[in-house]
Amino acid sequence: MSTPGPDENPLVEGLERLPVHPTSLVIFGGLGDLAKRKLLPALYNLAHEGALPERFHLVGTSRSEMTDEEFRKEAAEAIREHSRREPDETVLEALLADVRWVAGTFDSASVYEGIAKVLGEFDEGAGALTLNRAFYLSTAPDFFPVIVEQLGAHGLHELPDEGEVRIIIEKPFGTTLASAIDLNQKVLSVFSEQQVFRIDHYLGKETVQNMLAFRFANRMFEPVWNRDHIQSVQITASEDIGIGSRAGYYDQAGALRDLVQNHMMQLLCLLCMEPPIDLGADEVRNEKVKVLKAIRPPAPDEVDQMAVRAQYAKGSAGGEDVPGYLDEADVPADSNTETYAALRLHVQNWRWAGVPFYLRTGKRLARKVTEIAVTLKPVPHVAFGGSDPAHPTTLMPNQLVLTMQPNEGVSLSLGAKIPGTRMRIRPVQMDFQYGTAFVSQSPEAYERLIMDAMRGDATLFTRNDEAEAQWRIMDPIVSTWEETPGPLPQYEAGSQGPAEAASLLRDVDTWRRI
Numbered sequence: 079m080s081t082p083g084p085d086e087n088p089l090v091e092g093l094e095r096l097p098v099h100p101t102s103l104v105i106f107g108g109l110g111d112l113a114k115r116k117l118l119p120a121l122y123n124l125a126h127e128g129a130l131p132e133r134f135h136l137v138g139t140s141r142s143e144m145t146d147e148e149f150r151k152e153a154a155e156a157i158r159e160h161s162r163r164e165p166d167e168t169v170l171e172a173l174l175a176d177v178r179w180v181a182g183t184f185d186s187a188s189v190y191e192g193i194a195k196v197l198g199e200f201d202e203g204a205g206a207l208t209l210n211r212a213f214y215l216s217t218a219p220d221f222f223p224v225i226v227e228q229l230g231a232h233g234l235h236e237l238p239d240e241g242e243v244r245i246i247i248e249k250p251f252g253t254t255l256a257s258a259i260d261l262n263q264k265v266l267s268v269f270s271e272q273q274v275f276r277i278d279h280y281l282g283k284e285t286v287q288n289m290l291a292f293r294f295a296n297r298m299f300e301p302v303w304n305r306d307h308i309q310s311v312q313i314t315a316s317e318d319i320g321i322g323s324r325a326g327y328y329d330q331a332g333a334l335r336d337l338v339q340n341h342m343m344q345l346l347c348l349l350c351m352e353p354p355i356d357l358g359a360d361e362v363r364n365e366k367v368k369v370l371k372a373i374r375p376p377a378p379d380e381v382d383q384m385a386v387r388a389q390y391a392k393g394s395a396g397g398e399d400v401p402g403y404l405d406e407a408d409v410p411a412d413s414n415t416e417t418y419a420a421l422r423l424h425v426q427n428w429r430w431a432g433v434p435f436y437l438r439t440g441k442r443l444a445r446k447v448t449e450i451a452v453t454l455k456p457v458p459h460v461a462f463g464g465s466d467p468a469h470p471t472t473l474m475p476n477q478l479v480l481t482m483q484p485n486e487g488v489s490l491s492l493g494a495k496i497p498g499t500r501m502r503i504r505p506v507q508m509d510f511q512y513g514t515a516f517v518s519q520s521p522e523a524y525e526r527l528i529m530d531a532m533r534g535d536a537t538l539f540t541r542n543d544e545a546e547a548q549w550r551i552m553d554p555i556v557s558t559w560e561e562t563p564g565p566l567p568q569y570e571a572g573s574q575g576p577a578e579a580a581s582l583l584r585d586v587d588t589w590r591r592i
Contacts, residue, residue: 099210099242100133101532102200104193106184106225107216108138108149112248114156116279117216120524122157122165125173129529133209135200136173139180139189149179162522184221190232197234208241212532215247222247223264230268246275246531249340250331251545255553262542275531276540280341282523285486285512287538289348289450290357292480292488302454304429309475309586312436312451313345316443316592318395320571321417325408333387333419334559337439339552343370344540346435349450350425359536363544370547372427381558384423386567386578387416390442393571400442400571414564417441418575421555422582434584442571444592448482451590474505486520487511 103121105113124130138149153174158165178196182189201209213229215222226245229235236243247265252258265274280286293299302308315337321328328336347366354361376384391402403409403417418440425435454476479489488510496502512520530538540548569576574592583589 098129098131098529098532100131100204100207101210101212102135102137102197103212103214103528103532104137104139104197105214105216106221107140108179109140109142109152109156110216112216113138115160116522116524117214117528118153118156119161120522120528122161122170122173123163123521123525124529126163126166126169129525130173131532133204133207134173135209136177137180137193137196138177139182139193141181141183143181144179146177146179150174150177153177162519184217185224185228187228187232190228190234194232194234208237208239210241210532211237211243213243213245214528215245217248219248219250219253222261226265226268235268235273242273242534243269244273244275244531244534245269246277246528248277250335251276251340251540252549253331253335254556255546255549258546258549262546266542271542272534272536274542275536276542276545277527277531278340278344278538278540279523279527280482281344281538282525282527283482284520284526285480285482286345286348287526288488289345289480290362293348294353305431305433307454308433309453309455310434310436310584311349311453312438312590313342313349313449314451314590314592315342315439315448316446316575317439317441318443318446318572320390320395320400320442321403321406321409323407325406328417329409329413329415332415333417333439333441334552334556338419338421338437339548340540342437342439343548343551345450346423346425346437349452350430350435352429357537359539359541362537363541367541367544367547368427369425370544370551372425372430373423373551374426375551375554378554378558381555384421384582385555385559386418386420386576386582387559388418388440388567388569388576388578389413389415390417390440390571391568393442393573395442395572402568402571403441412564414559414562414566416559416566418443418569418579420575420579420582423551434587436582436587436589438575438579438589440569440575444572444574446484447592449590450480450482452478452480453587454478473503485511486513487515 105117107113121130121136138153154170157170180189180192180196182192197211211234215225217225229245234243252261293303347369350369351365352368354365389403392405393400404411404413418438420436420438423435423437425433456475457473460473473493474491477491481487481489490508491505492508493503494506496504527538530536567576567578574589579589
């Protein structure tokens with residue numbers, strides 16, 4: 079029996095090599111903000127790299143009345159403005175040569191009749207070749223059940239032959255546990271779970287996917303990846319900007335729904351999950367669900383002890399004075415929506431019992447950063463510095479930091495001797511940076527996710543029980559906060575966040591500086 083080579087590891091082989099079947103992609107909200115900034119540029123970059131199937135067709139739809147040619151021009155302009163690379167006009171022209179536009183409201187039968195007609199024309203042009211279909215719901219969440227119902231009513235949820243139909247649903251997937259369950263029931267009454275791809279763009283980021291490689295491709299970390307060696311974990315997703323023009327959405331969502339319930343809980347799952355048998359979708363998602371089930375939802379009277387919320391007040395950002403949240407355009411003067419949320423969670427299983435997981439996110443903080451900091455327990459005995467009372471030695475615990483943005487990489491702090499005649503120790507950093515380690519530019523998250531959806535690989539997408547399990551943890555916090563009157567604690571824009579967040583920490587823990 080031969081030993082698998084470096085490219086034959088059973089953990090990673092298979093899914094990366096799945097072919098991309100010829101596909102017709104329909105984007106609902108085809109010229110919305112997400113489509114212009116992310117989806118259309120992602121499609122271009124996939125085309126540039128030769129990753130799209132030879133037969134690929136694009137259809138856009140929304141209420142805007144326009145011709146196919148007008149859609150082609152607007153899509154091209156969006157790609158030129160937002161693509162991560164300067165577009166090659168030959169590639170761009172080939173990608174958009176046969177795009178189609180279907181106008182109308184999402185509850186109108188004429189829209190789905192128009193989509194069916196266009197897809198039928200593409201199928202006829204393919205001859206004996208069967209085209210898969212993918213429907214991307216890049217719309218306001220209120221339209222998700224409407225579109226799903228209409229797709230089912232017009233028979234667009236299935237194909238009579240061997241082709242496959244998939245539906246890609248953007249976040250937020252529900253705003254409460256009850257709404258998430260209701261949406262799941264409506265979606266699964268039309269589509270099977272295997273057809274549904276609930277997207278969380280964080281999982282498409284290279285640095286997030288690298289967590290799987292970091293944990294399961296390096297033997298050195300497994301012996302310390304448990305409660306015996308890890309003191310605490312901090313997951314931070316901070317932003318230095320305010321809400322901008324998103325008041326209509328953000329004041330209904332808040333920091334907890336916007337980032338913690340989905341993105342940050344996914345990071346927590348990847349950090350804590352047990353090694354899967356392989357990287358198949360069900361195996362990975364089974365392990366993530368186990369983590370979520372090990373986190374006990376708080377009782378209403380426990381929320382104040384494990385969760386903190388606040389709003390940013392006026393302050394300084396980038397050297398300029400900026401208004402507080404309540405002074406932003408279109409924000410109600412009495413709003414109780416949090417722009418900062420911090421939690422302390424516990425994963426109650428054999429590996430992690432007793433280890434606190436601190437999650438925090440906020441707008442208008444000191445800087446933009448998304449990172450996971452794993453702090454190891456201190457050494458059990460300090461042998462350095464004891465003979466010289468004038469120069470005591472305080473050893474900082476080793477800390478492993480995985481940074482998703484802005485400077486993607488991994489950093490490990492170690493204690494090292496300072497050059498000189500005395501034994502003095504200080505922390506030093508061992509850094510791995512994506513930008514210097516790999517010459518190639520990292521693809522955007524949506525490039526990977528769109529390809530995986532067309533492949534039928536759901537590893538980086540959220541399963542129905544996973545989405546509901548996340549909401550079961552967050553729902554008591556959402557409910558308690560909605561029932562608790564304001565005003566909320568304030569923190570100065572450009573600061574480290576509210577002082578109240580310190581109440582979540584154990585005596586041995588401190589928040590990392592943002």
